[in-house]
Amino acid sequence: MHIVVILRLVPDLADDLDLAEGGKSIDREWVGLALNEFDEQALEEAVLLSEASGATVTALALAGEGVERMLQGALARGASAAILLEGSGDDPLPSRTAAPIYAEAIRALAPDLVLTGVQTIEDLFGQLAPYLGRLLDWPQVSAVSGITLDAGHCQVRQEYSGGRQALIEVALPAVIGLQTASKPPRYVSASKLKEAMKSDRLSRQPAGAGRLANAARIERLVPPERSAGAEMLGDDPDSAAAGILGALDARGLLGT
Amino acid sequence: MTAVLVHIELEGEAIAPVSFQLLGLARTLAGDHGRVDALLVAEAAEGQLPQLGAADRVFCLGGAVAAGYLPETHFKALQAAREASQPELTLVAYSSAGLDLAAATAVSDDLPLVAYCQGVERDGEELLVTSQLYAGRLLATSRVTLPAVLSVVPGTFEEAAGQIQGNPEMIDLSAAVDTSHARMRLVEVMAPEGDDVDITTAPSLLCVGRGIGDQDSIAEAEELAELLGAEVVGSRPVIDAGWLPKSRQVGKSGQRVAPKLYVSLGVSGAPEHLEGMSKAGFIVAINKDPSAPIFETAHLGSTCDLFDLMDSLAEQLRQRGQ
Ligand SMILES: Cc1cc2nc3c(=O)[nH]c(=O)nc-3n(C[C@H](O)[C@H](O)[C@H](O)COP(=O)(O)OP(=O)(O)OC[C@H]3O[C@@H](n4cnc5c(N)ncnc54)[C@H](O)[C@@H]3O)c2cc1C
Ligand SMILES: Nc1ncnc2c1ncn2[C@@H]1O[C@H](COP(=O)(O)O)[C@@H](O)[C@H]1O
Numbered sequence: 001m002h003i004v005v006i007l008r009l010v011p012d013l014a015d016d017l018d019l020a021e022g023g024k025s026i027d028r029e030w031v032g033l034a035l036n037e038f039d040e041q042a043l044e045e046a047v048l049l050s051e052a053s054g055a056t057v058t059a060l061a062l063a064g065e066g067v068e069r070m071l072q073g074a075l076a077r078g079a080s081a082a083i084l085l086e087g088s089g090d091d092p093l094p095s096r097t098a099a100p101i102y103a104e105a106i107r108a109l110a111p112d113l114v115l116t117g118v119q120t121i122e123d124l125f126g127q128l129a130p131y132l133g134r135l136l137d138w139p140q141v142s143a144v145s146g147i148t149l150d151a152g153h154c155q156v157r158q159e160y161s162g163g164r165q166a167l168i169e170v171a172l173p174a175v176i177g178l179q180t181a182s183k184p185p186r187y188v189s190a191s192k193l194k195e196a197m198k199s200d201r202l203s204r205q206p207a208g209a210g211r212l213a214n215a216a217r218i219e220r221l222v223p224p225e226r227s228a229g230a231e232m233l234g235d236d237p238d239s240a241a242a243g244i245l246g247a248l249d250a251r252g253l254l255g256t
Numbered sequence: 257m258t259a260v261l262v263h264i265e266l267e268g269e270a271i272a273p274v275s276f277q278l279l280g281l282a283r284t285l286a287g288d289h290g291r292v293d294a295l296l297v298a299e300a301a302e303g304q305l306p307q308l309g310a311a312d313r314v315f316c317l318g319g320a321v322a323a324g325y326l327p328e329t330h331f332k333a334l335q336a337a338r339e340a341s342q343p344e345l346t347l348v349a350y351s352s353a354g355l356d357l358a359a360a361t362a363v364s365d366d367l368p369l370v371a372y373c374q375g376v377e378r379d380g381e382e383l384l385v386t387s388q389l390y391a392g393r394l395l396a397t398s399r400v401t402l403p404a405v406l407s408v409v410p411g412t413f414e415e416a417a418g419q420i421q422g423n424p425e426m427i428d429l430s431a432a433v434d435t436s437h438a439r440m441r442l443v444e445v446m447a448p449e450g451d452d453v454d455i456t457t458a459p460s461l462l463c464v465g466r467g468i469g470d471q472d473s474i475a476e477a478e479e480l481a482e483l484l485g486a487e488v489v490g491s492r493p494v495i496d497a498g499w500l501p502k503s504r505q506v507g508k509s510g511q512r513v514a515p516k517l518y519v520s521l522g523v524s525g526a527p528e529h530l531e532g533m534s535k536a537g538f539i540v541a542i543n544k545d546p547s548a549p550i551f552e553t554a555h556l557g558s559t560c561d562l563f564d565l566m567d568s569l570a571e572q573l574r575q576r577g578q
Contacts, residue, residue, distance in 0.1 A: 014545075026467065034413050062336065072417065099363070121389065124396055127355055131360075131363050137329075142352060160267070160509070161511070162268075163449065163505065164268070164448055166325065167442075167444040167446070168326065168440055169440065174263045187575065194481075213366070215368035216400040219384070220396075220397050221389070221396050223395070224388075232546075235559045238568045240560050240568070242572065244569065245569070245573070247540075247556055248517065
């Protein structure tokens with residue numbers, strides 16, 4: 001059993017997002033990058049599955065700033081191997097544009113299962129898992145929390161609004177867009193990370209030439225208008241608390 | 257616009273509110289001369305047709321093959337409906353089903369797709385589409401050529417405009433959709449987990465987000481909630497961490513709530529959370545990040561530390577109680 005997990009870095013929302021010149025993208029020069037939170041869940045699920053079934057896990061990523069370190073982190077968390085796809089051009093490529101590059105690499109690896117995060121905060125032109133599902137002509141399910149593996153198929157739990165869920169059996173090979181792993185992502189110790197940095201389990205390959213065309217383009221990126229926003233009470237807890245209670249009193253909202 | 261096709265979703269047995277929102281949007285975009293088509297995949301499809309009066313035609317896949325939601329079946333049905341309808345625009349919800357279907361449709365038919373959509377405007381032969389990016393921190397305007405696919409954020413457009421009783425023409429897709437050689441099978445549908453409370457009917461809710469830090473601090477929030485006469489609910493990360501039961505999750509994959517009072521502590525206000533609570537009567541948000549999107553939806557806010565605020569609030573409420 002071989003699982004490929006696709007990992008992407010996204011801007012860290014703890015940082016300010018400044019716009020690049022032209023106002024059509026954010027300035028990545030100064031913003032911190034973090035592993036997409038849903039990709040982190042996908043990686044954890046892959047490692048959990050490998051611990052349960054002995055599957056090998058290959059982490060796959062497009063080369064870019066910080067990506068090599070990110071893949072070393074994936075090795076430290078339990079991935080068996082990592083592959084960096086180099087020379088794809090712009091960093092980052094939208095999931096839509098990049099989907100054929102991943103698809104080509106995946107075809108060559110011929111895994112049983114492909115996992116990636118259900119979405120990223122940047123997926124304006126669509127999410128990766130369903131793009132890959134069609135390009136590979138493999139079944140695909142998104143918004144999944146929890147996978148079990150069996151011979152020839154996997155069982156996934158898909159979540160819907162209102163707290164409804166369904167168990168779906170999917171023939172392998174398949175592509176799954178993961179939302180939440182069966183257990184919270186594990187902590188990685190500094191010593192494991194150091195070990196992974198020295199390992200030879202990270203390899204490089206040229207990215208394929210395929211790209212998906214896109215007849216949509218960004219015209220502008222702006223912060224939302226603040227006019228409709230909250231009345232702010234400042235940051236002193238006592239006076240904020242007094243302000244809140246005053247407002248609740250005035251509206252008759254305090255439980256009696 | 258000549259034709260707009262809407263993918264209809266069910267919640268349990270009922271047509272999902274977002275589907276009426278999409279039908280309303282489709283009607284507006286189609287104008288007086290355009291056609292609105294809908295795709296309904298449901299076991300008892302025919303019985304639901306009169307609710308879809310906002311559509312001119314409804315493509316139906318009914319019977320046992322349509323029971324529950326299977327991504328593969330819905331994709332095939334959407335392909336068949338698109339083939340028959342030839343829509344300029346295909347609308348799906350930003351929901352679990354929409355996540356499955358939007359990109360799959362776009363890549364199969366070589367169409368552009370814009371996701372997280374919250375506004376659509378016609379501009380000549382093109383569309384200008386507004387989307388929330390970076391978890392609501394920035395708004396993107398995209399220019400899209402038609403035909404295209406849009407995935408629309410639930411709760412954005414009016415439901416009333418699409419909630420029209422009527423008698424749409426029904427077109428049966430059974431012959432056009434081949435469900436043999438299926439690569440997926442529905443094993444089990446699980447109803448929402450029951451719990452002590454129904455958070456959708458509680459008048460006051462106190463919501464804790466990832467900012468609460470750990471399970472131990474939940475007890476503190478529970479004490480404060482009791483003083484406020486509120487039930488404790490959580491954002492998705494708090495539920496995923498196991499600090500509160502799933503039945504208390506607010507948002508896209510949890511419950512939609514509209515209490516009179518919603519107090520949030522350490523919640524950033526991602527679109528998937530707002531979807532579940534933006535209709536609350538009075539929203540108070542505490543978040544130490546002044547640029548957190550929750551402050552756009554809240555009525556009253558403070559950037560103080562949530563733990564300090566919990567202490568102050570609890571103390572002042574106790575003093576009043578004496
Ligand atoms: C398909 C799908 C479905 C989803 N469904 C849901 C859903 O149903 N419900 C849901 O909530 N999310 C859902 N999400 C996840 C959503 O995208 C966000 O990740 C989530 O809402 C973030 O939760 P949060 O605001 O608690 O955490 P964060 O975004 O991490 O925010 C924590 C906030 O706490 C603040 N903070 C930290 N410490 C303190 C302190 N001491 N004092 C004050 N403030 C502090 C920080 O400034 C930060 O803004 C879904 C996502 C997807 C893709
Ligand atoms: N016919 C359908 N069309 C779209 N979504 C559906 C359909 N049936 C079920 N679903 C989804 O699957 C979830 C579980 O469905 P149910 O088994 O009917 O409770 C619902 O909440 C919907 O989101």
